[in-house]
Amino acid sequence: MLDANLKTQLKAYLEKVVQPIEIVASLDDSAKAREMQELLGEIGALSDKITVVEDNAANVRKPSFSINRPGSDIGVRFAGIPMGHEFTSLVLALLQVGGHTIKLDEAVIEQIRNLDGDYEFETFISLSCHNCPEVVQALNAMSVINPRIKVTTIDGGVFQKEVEERQIMAVPMMFLNGQHFGQGRTNVEEILSKLDTNASVRAAAELNKKDVFDVLIVGGGPAGAASAIYAARKGIRTGVLAERFGGQVLDTLAIENFVSVTETEGPKFAVALEQHVKAYEVDIMNTQRAAKLVPGKVSEVHTESGAVLKAKTVILSTGARWREINVPGEKEYRNHGVAYCPHCDGPLFKGKRVAVIGGGNSGVEAAIDLAGIVSHVTLIEFGAELRADAVLQRKLRSLKNVDIVVSAQTTEIHGDGKKVNALSYTDRASGEAKRVELEGVFVQIGLVPNTEWLKGTVALSRHGEIEVDARGQTSVPGVFAAGDVTTVPYKQIVIAVGEGAKAALSAFDHLIRSGDEEEVVADAKQAVAV
Structure with missing residues (x-):
């Protein structure tokens, strides 16, 4: 199953395991079960902390296997063989069950620990789905943090009968305690917002406490990320409000035309964007959707959660989404064909x-x-x-x-x-x-720009795009825009990045020329000194 190169890489990762792992296989006489048995045997041979056993209990899917921490209730299950895009999910599950640090903010980890209830998730995926791993990895991490969360990842290609019975025609598709929970790319914060009903209220309260930003970027795609980096490098107070960091790039498979990067995948590119932004003093406010813009000397951005953020300049980079054909049956059968x-x-x-x-x-x-x-x-x-x-x-x-x-x-x-x-x-x-x-x-x-919330605030083209000049300035002073949401032609990642950088530089120039020169320069010098 695993070639020599993969075995070498996996062996190196497994050296980070600090607690014993027991892999329990539930097999039948199918060809997939034999492949699974071979894979698990190869994994077990790579670390003395891993034990592989068989337990063909009648009440579990076959073929499947669970990765458990002996002496505890911690464990995750894969129904199918997690190769392809899901191989990373397998590696992370082994590391996390084996006691390796889970890379989530402490506040998020504490929120997961405090969930009160018993949750059994089933996630249907396909091995060619580039959106599925984020969901799988989010739920696996949550189950390791809170053992009352049980998770099973199911390869729809292996369990086709169950896919037919449940009328699953889109992945990733999540079920919670037997009921449909959600579909599409989803991260830990988004899952938590559904499970923890008070989360949005608490998040809004925290956002309302934030000081005025020098520049607030609405949107976390390539344009928004570039804006954040260029603004932060000027030493000014920078915030990013994003519904999901990465934006439409998360739904892109192959990227082969970003200069200097010969080939990559959308989700990997999105992770790199976020890591680059986090290298600077940028306040990232994720899983938040903007609902209203109130321009002024200090503009306000209202969120759907009820929060109000204030900023001296605003950069709109909300991107675009798939265009619908708007015919009878499209909405009724979305994710059902x-x-x-x-x-x-x-x-x-x-x-x-x-x-x-x-x-x-x-x-x-x-x-x-x-x-x-x-x-x-x-x-x-x-x-x-x-x-x-x-x-x-x-x-x-x-x-x-x-x-x-x-x-x-x-x-x-x-x-x-x-x-x-x-x-x-x-x-x-x-x-x-x-x-x-x-x-x-x-x-x-094609695509449609995400500008419904801006109608009547900034000038839009007949296609709904934000009209901008050569500097990224909109019709409202102090409000700039960049990326696929604007009238700039050719919706390409490399163009969005350049336009995002331009918008940030224009916003900084606006701050300098708007009468706050001393304050802006002082803030920048202080940030550089720190």
Whole structure:
């Protein structure tokens, strides 16, 4: 199972284990069980602190295994073989159950310890899902901190019957005590906010106590991170208010065009962004959503939790989200056949028929990826021709299980009340209505800026983007904007980073020229001295 290189790396990690670990395997006679047995045997041979035993109890999924701390209630379970994107989750589980330090803020750890209740989580994942590991690792860490939290990670590709029975058509999908809890990329703080009902009230109270920021950045994607770094380096009081640090990058798989980084993945890039920001004196306020901007000499940003933050300058970098097609059935069957991430959810449609809506690069790339998993792909494009790069179009047209439909307007997504079973579109050339029988629809038609909360406050384009000048200045003095949320063309990470840096420099220049020169310079000198 593990090649020599992986074994060497894992052995080095396992040297950090300080307490004994018992791995308990529950196996059947399947091929997957034999693979699991081989993997666990290899892991056990890498450390004298690890013992591997079998216990084929009747009340657990097979094949599965638990990683336990003997003499305690601490343990996590994997139903499936955590390789691919989940190999890191396996390594962290071994380290954390083995007593290695869990890298969370002490306040968060204390909040987890104080949860009063018994929680049994089941998380369905696919090994190709790049959003799943964060959920798995968050829940595993929580279960080690508080043994009343029990967690099982389930590979949907191995337990397909259970996936069908529960109508799971998107991952990661979480269940708590048998009831649906949530889906999509989720971190510890977001999970805690749902479990600890008073958390948002306490968080709002803490935010209200904060002093006025010199610059407050709303949004934690590449533009927001760059703004924070450039502002903090000026020695001014800098804060970042983010719904989830990393933003849309977290939903991106391969990044191969960020200058100086030959290849990386979105989640890894997001972690690097956050680590870089944390290297400076930046107040990061995560899992907080902005609800209102009140401009002024000292502007106010109101959050959905009820907090009010004050700042002399504000940088808006709230990014964008997947654009919806807004037809009947889309919302009703979201996560029940309607999906937006082919990398995450594609494996759940193995052997089935799907449609991809959108003929740009994203849509064609999705169709190519899905063609290797599903039985058939129908790509539907509104325009008269595909808009993707020529090399992608050539690859798409070479695939025998792909149909391309152009000049087609999607009109409805149909279902049986539980999941998708068809899609209707109108041939724009003939006006003829057509129907495609299928089991899944992947929407890939671009992005929409997150600016609904800013309407009537700053000038927006007809597409909802924040209008900015060459310095990143919005229509409101002292309020700047950067990244995908603005009118700046070409929505690329490298451009967002540059625009974020520019906005921070412009905000600093505004502070210098707005009459607070002595105060700003004094604060900066004091910060540098410290």
